[in-house]
Amino acid sequence: MGLAAGPRAFLVSVGNELLIGRVVNTNAAWLGRRLTELGFAVAGCIVVPDDLDSIAWAFTAAVERGARVVVSTGGLGPTYDDMTAEGLARAMGVDLVLDEEALRMVSEKYRGELTESRVKMARLPRGARPIANPLGTAPGVEVEWRGALIFLLPGVPAEAEAMFASHVEPRLRSLWQPACRAEAVLRSLGVPESVAAPVVREALKLGVYVKSHPRGAELGAPLLELHVTAQGGSCEEAREKVERAVRFLAEELGRLGARVERVAP
Amino acid sequence: MGLAAGPRAFLVSVGNELLIGRVVNTNAAWLGRRLTELGFAVAGCIVVPDDLDSIAWAFTAAVERGARVVVSTGGLGPTYDDMTAEGLARAMGVDLVLDEEALRMVSEKYRGELTESRVKMARLPRGARPIANPLGTAPGVEVEWRGALIFLLPGVPAEAEAMFASHVEPRLRSLWQPACRAEAVLRSLGVPESVAAPVVREALKLGVYVKSHPRGAELGAPLLELHVTAQGGSCEEAREKVERAVRFLAEELGRLGARVERVAP
Structure with missing residues (x-):
């Protein structure tokens, strides 16, 4: 019973606005539909507030529940409460490190005018790679951890959808031949x-x-x-x-x- | 950082339709807003498929993450894949038992025409109490477990909202004096x-x-x-x-x- 077969996928949605009910979680529905169409069994979605410990817990729980793919949305921007990359790094037990390619992406968006808040968007968990954001300023993140492929996407729906189509979907298609x-x-x-x-x-x-x-x-x-x-x-x-x-x-x-x-x- | 103070609340949303993206989780937004207005810190929402092990995990995780209140929606109806009460019973390590009051509620709705599928809706985790459903047929459930007050509501939004207003909110107001x-x-x-x-x-x-x-x-x-x-x-x-x-x-x-x-x- 439950879901059809297929590699297990989990969604992680980060943002207080989802939990206090100011925003309806349409990202999860969109990603759930796309992952299902690609042949994955979407086995859970965990929504957590903008809080390091909660974010770290969500990624750990997803992986412990057998996720082969985890896609998160939200918490990649320049403000103090954008902390998804740091939360994932905490779960993985690694540092956040300044990624040269991510910094180049951010710098291009701001025509070289970098501030600490902007540079922050180029700090990724050690071992991660940035994902180009064609519509916004915050790069996405891809990293492997404990047998799962983890993708961090921004919370703005148009950006998340564009990056899923340009990066996540081709990656998944190249790795899994879905039923x-x-x-x-x-x-x-x-x-x-x-x-x-x-x-x-x-x-x-x-x-x-x-x-x-x-x-x-x-x-x-x-x-x-x-x-x-x-x-x-x-x-x-x-x-x-x-x-x-x-x-x-x-x-x-x-x-x-x-x-x-x-x-x- | 993160959420404002206040007793921690968790949401559990049960249903494959939410994970495959056929339905957007508006119940979680509605409940999150109401619980926030009542002074609770909504510290997470876990969406799981119609699967006993996943449901049991979600309730356990919510309680282990410090929830004083857990509100679930979905999985209370008569069909084989409505298994929220059984999943919670599994988490709690108790039996499902036929509740006389719940059976009376169900029997009234069907004018005494009971079938096994209908009687199933009156089987609650041992120690739980039914919540009257003014709009639909499946009773809700209230039970205490490991310091948390757990409410199971149906997935139909109008039913969940009516039962929150008529039962859950008065219960919470009587127990917590929110800030x-x-x-x-x-x-x-x-x-x-x-x-x-x-x-x-x-x-x-x-x-x-x-x-x-x-x-x-x-x-x-x-x-x-x-x-x-x-x-x-x-x-x-x-x-x-x-x-x-x-x-x-x-x-x-x-x-x-x-x-x-x-x-x-």
Whole structure:
């Protein structure tokens, strides 16, 4: 049960604004979707405040939970409370060191006008490499630690997405050959979720993952959405599993009195 | 640095849909805001898939990180992959037991038509109490464990919010007398974040928390938003700290060439 197979990925989101509810964590949803599409099992997301000890804990926990890839967002800027690189260095038990390439990146952005707050953005955990930021000023960071590949991206969504596309995704594609993934979405009208539950459980034996979402009612009849996903060594295998489960669900829920239609893909 | 003082609270969000990015975690933002307003320091949010081991880990980690209050959302429904109560029971090392009051709640919702999938929603970790769900079918759960008060709420936002308002908030208010919190928001036009950084750092010495957010530029001049918050034993004390910091920031950033205006409250 739980998530489909695939190397485990973890997300770390850094920023008080996420925890006090001033900002909704859309970065995690975006990264979760992209990593899933690339074949990873996103096994957790840890949101922590701008606090060294919390940040260090989050990276340690992700790696101890078996993450092969960790992607963080937030805390890479010039201010005193941007401390993701330092928090990761603390977790790794290494120093922060001034990286020449990162310094060149930062210096270019500010046309050579460097201040201590700006130079700070070029201090990386020892052993790490900077990632170019095409849209903003803070470089990203890539480093390996305890069998995991860790990427630190900025919190500004446009910057994080651009750097994921230009750097993280190509790196992941070069290292992992992900399995193929297929999905389908069904709408079932006429049986409540608790009645559909035993059928859904039975469908799992076909090697798929099924999640049911109650969507209220239509003309008094309970409406359910069923998301069916499967992975396979080949795309054909994944598709076949999904099709078998879709047929099974339509037939069995129909037998219970539901009208079932496929809404995607 | 980090979050303001106040008893530590943690959020646990359960559901594959959050990790694969099909759903954005608005529950965490809503709960984070409410807990912050009640005077808690929201010190982390852990998002885990529908998987017993992951759920048990999340509750254990929250408590080990010093949470006095843990609020989870998701995984309380009738389907096979709703397993938050069982995951918490595993963490606590106790059985799931059929709770008479919870069973009465569930039975009422279904007018006595109980099935195994429905009865499942009345199985709580030993020692827990059910929380009435005014909008949906799955009861919530309240239990104490290792010095923390743990609340399990459903994942449907309207249900979680209603149960927080009707049950969780009154419970928290009866147990903790929170400190008062004040805030202000400033807009600074004309200096980049990296130049404002030393001034912001200096303002922290006034007992406030300041977070700066770059908001692009206006007519070529960099625009920053500064959020100033403080807590105090009394509301007056919190307000005074904020006012002192606002005056300091306006004066010092003005000295660097910025135009500073207060936009809230």
